[in-house]
Amino acid sequence: MxxxxxxxxxxxxxxxxxxxxxxxxxxxxxxxxxxxxxxxxxxxxxxxxxxxxxxxxxxxxxxxxxxxxxxxxxxSQELHEVHIYRNNEFWGSQRFGMTKExxxxxxxxxxxxxxxxxxxxxxxxxxxxxxxxxxxxxxxxxxxxxxxxxxxxxxxxxxxxxxxxxxxxxxxxxxxxxxxxxxxxxxIRFTGRVHMSGYTKPLTHLTTKDEGVAHWLLYDDAILTTWPCKDNRQWYIGVAGARLKPGEVPDRSVWKGATKDTVNEVYGERFHPFGKESKMKTIVDASERVTAANVFQELEVxxxxxxxxxxxxxxxxxxxxxxxxxxxxxxxxxxxxxxxxxxxxxxxxxxxxxxxxxxxxxxxxxxxxxxxxxxxxxxxxxxxxxxxxxxxxxxxxxxxxxxxxxxxxxxNYQPTIKYPLLDIPAGQAASAK
Incomplete structure (x- = not known):
């Protein structure tokens, strides 16, 4: 060194x-x-x-x-509705656009x-x-x-x-x-769960009526949420158990290096109303980025x-x-x-x-x-x-x-700066002295 x-x-x-x-x-x-x-x-x-x-x-x-x-x-995309499904059964929707009002x-x-x-x-x-x-x-x-x-x-x-x-x-x-x-x-401790997520390119088969619509998919053995982003892009998050070797202490997951195939292995054949032929696979395949993140829980603040x-x-x-x-x-x-x-x-x-x-x-x-x-x-x-x-x-x-x-x-808890703020023109250097 x-x-x-x-x-x-x-x-x-x-x-x-x-x-x-x-x-x-x-x-x-x-x-x-x-x-x-x-x-x-x-x-x-x-x-x-x-x-x-x-x-x-x-x-x-x-x-x-x-x-x-x-x-x-x-x-960004404003969230207007969340459509909720139990497997492929439509349970209803929540109008999240009411948060604006x-x-x-x-x-x-x-x-x-x-x-x-x-x-x-x-x-x-x-x-x-x-x-x-x-x-x-x-x-x-x-x-x-x-x-x-x-x-x-x-x-x-x-x-x-x-x-x-x-x-x-x-x-x-x-x-x-x-x-x-x-x-x-x-x-903190590792919960044993991993969030696998991705961000897609625009899904061209969707229309303006699909903008602002999110989905909660509650499957028998897994859950998946998809969130609408700009230009009918989708941000999806799935929860999976950590892949641990026998006897391994679950300090953190071994899902590193997640790919589209990794996500499709768990969710590809599952129902999603925005997927072609109602399959999640077409959404995953449109991903520009796929990540996997461990889920931790705080024990003491x-x-x-x-x-x-x-x-x-x-x-x-x-x-x-x-x-x-x-x-x-x-x-x-x-x-x-x-x-x-x-x-x-x-x-x-x-x-x-x-x-x-x-x-x-x-x-x-x-x-x-x-x-x-x-x-x-x-x-x-x-x-x-x-x-x-x-x-x-x-x-x-x-x-x-x-x-x-x-x-x-x-x-409704919306903190703001209580004191006068400087008006800094775009491009002006910061005040680190």
Whole structure:
């Protein structure tokens, strides 16, 4: 291994570890609040993970405030209806277009890569991202004037605040956990389930009446959801058990390298109303991208703030992706933390981070529990064998108005930046000083 050479440390107010959704949203907010920052990304290039993303009203108002919503709306598809099938029996539909009337926005579905690059642009582009910055040490001593972030290659950043947005296997979280005396550095476990997903090219056999229509397919031994994206593209997600060798400890799946054939092996011959001859295979075969992602479950949510370290997104609260709130919660975190950082730097408020932690800790716990409960309903895995009955009642007979009423707690929480934002012309470099 080549010897690393000392480099002049970079000095910023906020060092953001991770260039995912939470990290880039955080950067976009700090840019508009005139707080200096830098994004430390361990990969050699920004590489969005996954196929599609769901953006709900609880995060869209903030994106609207930041000037991102208008751009994403051009590349996304509004969700109008969800058609629900039990095998090939049509159970009915839920009119998700009612979210616009109730909460001011539709739920939007779009390619994850496209959304990621919109965030990168809003954050200031590559000027503020330090690629290949693989963090291998964080020093936060109470009597020091700043915290220190070090990379394997010798680069160093000095920052007043470190934001951990480095995902489910977060190094930043590990440091915070040690500071608060947690024995487990990451209290997550593999559920034994894997999400296989894909994003297709436009399905030319569909028409305008098919736009905005999603499907929940509840098969006897599996489930599949497909979401409408721009130009009748489809984003699909199937849940499968992990392929484990006999006696293997299920720490994570071995579905790596998933292909169209991998997905077709499980779902290809199954019913889907948008497939030619009602087969899912034609949708899978139209995939531009196929991915497989392990499903983890949070066992214990740590404190989100300790000293100069603050967590956002999956680094703070990983949750199952059954209701597609992971990205939305990372954005919520970034917005609330943006308010706290303004209060800390511009108003000298010593209690700002305590309020952030209190607000987001409760919200995260509520979402983790909801996500897990929804997964149990969706897969009919409720106690006492009630799963199939409860799922049928909720999905087949419950009117949309009740669903919308229930989701008020989720979608009506729409945090925004409370302080004046700088008007930054398109293309202007970010304020990393």
């Amino acid at each position: 080549a010897e690393t050479k000392p480099q002049t440390p970079e000095r910023v107010q906020v060092a953001i570890c991770g260039g995912g959704i939470g990290g880039l949203t955080m950067a976009a907010i700090l840019r508009r609040l005139d707080i200096s920052y830098v994004v430390l990304e361990r990969y050699a290039e920004i590489t969005p993970q996954g196929a599609g993303i769901s953006l709900a009203p609880n995060c869209l108002r903030a994106l609207d405030q930041l000037g991102i919503f208008e751009k994403l709306a051009k590349h 109730a909460f001011g926005y539709y739920v939007h579905k779009m390619e994850r890569h496209q959304f990621h690059y919109l965030l990168l642009e809003a954050a200031g582009g590559n000027d503020v991202v330090r690629l290949g910055f693989n963090v291998n040490d964080i020093v936060d001593e109470a009597d020091a004037p700043y915290a220190v972030v070090k990379a394997e290659d010798g680069r160093v950043v000095h920052a007043d605040i470190i934001v951990g947005a480095d995902g489910i296997r977060s190094y930043t979280r590990r440091v915070l956990a040690e500071k608060i005396g947690m024995k487990a550095t990451n209290t 740590p404190e989100m703030v300790k000293g100069r370290i603050v967590l956002v997104g999956d680094a703070a609260h990983s949750m199952t992706s059954f209701f597609g709130q992971g990205g939305c919660q990372a954005i919520e975190d970034a917005v609330e933390l943006g308010n706290a950082l303004h209060e800390h730097f511009h108003l000298n408020d010593p209690t700002a981070f305590d309020r952030y932690s209190e607000i987001r800790q409760k919200r995260a716990n509520d979402l983790i529990q909801f996500s897990e409960n929804f997964a149990k309903v969706h897969t009919a895995r409720l106690p006492y064998g009630l799963g199939p009955f409860v799922r049928k009642v909720l999905y087949k007979y419950l009117p949309t108005s009740v669903w919308v009423w229930y989701f008020t707690w989720l979608f």
